[in-house]
Amino acid sequence: MKNNWEKWGNTEISTFQQDFLSWYFKNKRNLPWRENTEAYRVWISEIMLQQTRVETVIDYFYRFMEKYPNISDLANANEEELLKIWEGLGYYSRARNLKIAATQIMEEFNGIFPSTPHEISTLKGIGPYTTGAIASISFGLPEPAIDGNVQRVTSRLFEIEHDISKTSSRKIFDLCMRKIISHEYAGDFNQALMDLGSRICTPTSPKCEECPIQNYCLSYQKDTQLNFPVKTKKLKQKPLYYVALAMQNEQGEYYLKQRKDTGLLANMWTFPLIEVGKSEYNEFLKKKREFLGSEEFEDFIFTKEPLGEVTHIFSHLKWHILLFRGFEKENFLLSEKKFDEKSVWAKEDDYAKLVFPKPQIKLFELLKMENENS
DNA sequence: AACTCGGGGGT
DNA sequence: ACCCCAGAGTT
Numbered sequence: 005m006k007n008n009w010e011k012w013g014n015t016e017i018s019t020f021q022q023d024f025l026s027w028y029f030k031n032k033r034n035l036p037w038r039e040n041t042e043a044y045r046v047w048i049s050e051i052m053l054q055q056t057r058v059e060t061v062i063d064y065f066y067r068f069m070e071k072y073p074n075i076s077d078l079a080n081a082n083e084e085e086l087l088k089i090w091e092g093l094g095y096y097s098r099a100r101n102l103k104i105a106a107t108q109i110m111e112e113f114n115g116i117f118p119s120t121p122h123e124i125s126t127l128k129g130i131g132p133y134t135t136g137a138i139a140s141i142s143f144g145l146p147e148p149a150i151d152g153n154v155q156r157v158t159s160r161l162f163e164i165e166h167d168i169s170k171t172s173s174r175k176i177f178d179l180c181m182r183k184i185i186s187h188e189y190a191g192d193f194n195q196a197l198m199d200l201g202s203r204i205c206t207p208t209s210p211k212c213e214e215c216p217i218q219n220y221c222l223s224y225q226k227d228t229q230l231n232f233p234v235k236t237k238k239l240k241q242k243p244l245y246y247v248a249l250a251m252q253n254e255q256g257e258y259y260l261k262q263r264k265d266t267g268l269l270a271n272m273w274t275f276p277l278i279e280v281g282k283s284e285y286n287e288f289l290k291k292k293r294e295f296l297g298s299e300e301f302e303d304f305i306f307t308k309e310p311l312g313e314v315t316h317i318f319s320h321l322k323w324h325i326l327l328f329r330g331f332e333k334e335n336f337l338l339s340e341k342k343f344d345e346k347s348v349w350a351k352e353d354d355y356a357k358l359v360f361p362k363p364q365i366k367l368f369e370l371l372k373m374e375n376e377n378s
Numbered sequence: 379a380a381c382t383c384g385g386g387g388g389t
Numbered sequence: 390a391c392c393c394c395a396g397a398g399t400t
Contacts, residue, residue: 053395057386061395094384097398131397151395171379198395207393208388 008162008222009180020220021186021193027216028196033058036065041191043117043142044075050137051098051129058202064093075115079106101129119143132174141191148181149194150174153201159233160205160223168233243322245285247295248275250311250371251304251330257349260358268318273348273358275367276301277325288326289313295328304330312370316363327367329374 012020032038035058037049048068052061068089072078078086081103090099105127109117118124119142125135136149148154155168158180166173186193204211210229212218223229251259260273278298280288287293294308310326317323350358360368 050395055384055386055394055396057395060386092385094386095396097383098396101397129397133396137395149395152393153395202395206388 005165007176007180008164009158009183012184016220017184020184020217021189023219024196024200024217025186025189025192028192028199032195032199036062036069038195041142043119043138045069046138046142047117047130047134048102050134051102052093054098054134055095056093060093064089075106075109075117078103079110081106098129104128105130117142121145121147137194140185140194144190146182146185146187146190148178148185149197150177150181151198153205154181154194154197155233156207157197157201157205160210160229161217161221163222163226163228163232165234167236169235243282243324245280245282246277246323246325247280247285247288247298248277248314248325248327248367249298249301249304249306249330250275250327250367251301251332253332253349255349255351257351257354260348260350262346262348268321269361271359272361272364274361274364275327285324285326297330301330303333305333306330311374314363314366314370316366323363325363325367327370329371 035049037045039045049061049065052064052068071085071089072081083100083103086099086103087096090096093099108127109115113123117138118127119139121135121139124130124138125132130138133149133151136147139145139147140149152168155177158164158177159166159168162180164176164180166176168177200215200217204215208230212221212224212229215221215224218224223232249259253259259276261276263269263272263274265271276298284293288295288310291309295306295310296308297304297306306328307330310328312327314325314327315323316325348354348358
């Protein structure tokens with residue numbers, strides 16, 4: 005993949021920074037945590053802003069600063085009172101980590117907020133993003149602060165095709181940012197990116213006609229804004245839970261059923277699959293509940309505990325299958341009985357004539373392993 | 379790398 | 390009614 009930012013020379017970087025920063029200084033929002041750049045205030049605001057919108061944070065920030073004006077007050081905070089202040093913001097571990105980190109600062113840094121990226125990042129609850137934000141805004145260091153906004157803005161600016169949902173792409177954005185960030189106004193530069201990302205370079209309908217850096221933006225030139233950032237559709241597969249029955253007759257044949265002729269895995273053959281609820285499934289899995297058999301196959305006795313578990317991912321589904329083995333209760337030639345036209349007793353020689361989907365193959369393998377172990 | 383944590387806004 | 394997050398810790 006091509007790295008378009010590497011094509012920028014010093015003059016280009018310089019004019020870009022000028023255009024961008026002058027836009028920011030002219031248009032930046034008056035936010036309570038921007039009154040000064042004291043690390044304590046920047047820290048609290050950045051933690052509050054994680055996964056939370058500016059408008060929501062403002063009131064919380066005022067209340068927090070009133071109750072805990074400095075690091076020492078926070079370190080000595082009563083946890084219940086702290087959580088009360090945080091109430092409604094969500095992600096409550098953020099609040100607990102704030103108190104822990106404040107204690108860290110009191111004990112390990114003599115109550116002075118540490119000023120190097122490495123030291124900052126040792127504080128509980130402060131990850132790469134927040135480290136960069138504090139280092140640049142409070143201490144003027146040219147450190148990137150890469151969040152979803154920055155990834156969106158820079159991926160459009162340079163048509164960066166790296167998948168932002170992959171952890172490994174982070175270093176690409178880090179390199180890019182280190183190249184273009186202003187060393188003189190690092191904190192303002194990072195905040196300019198945040199403002200741009202939230203007010204202009206928005207996810208679904210960016211306001212490119214108002215954008216101060218449209219002249220530099222490859223996506224604007226090529227009208228590819230909505231192709232960026234590249235993100236693998238983490239379409240969540242809906243989980244489905246099944247019990248599979250491996251029923252064997254006197255001849256050693258297994259009972260197989262053919263799926264209906266439409267839909268998923270049409271006409272393919274599997275063990276009988278009984279859909280169960282998630283909680284029921286987990287009870288079987290953790291052996292907190294014994295399997296008591298199946299109404300449809302009441303002439304069989306099943307193992308009370310599963311032989312094992314098989315999972316299979318489709319584009320939109322994830323199957324969880326627990327396999328139980330079944331034997332005939334009485335030898336009265338049930339094996340001759342055909343339950344319906346879409347079922348069959350089959351031995352390995354017959355398998356060649358039947359089409360099995362992948363989950364069924366996995367079930368056969370599980371069964372085979374079990375046979376070898378006993 | 380996947381999962382969890384919580385609430386709000388956008389569509 | 391979903392979808393998408395101004396992330397970080399845990400496993």
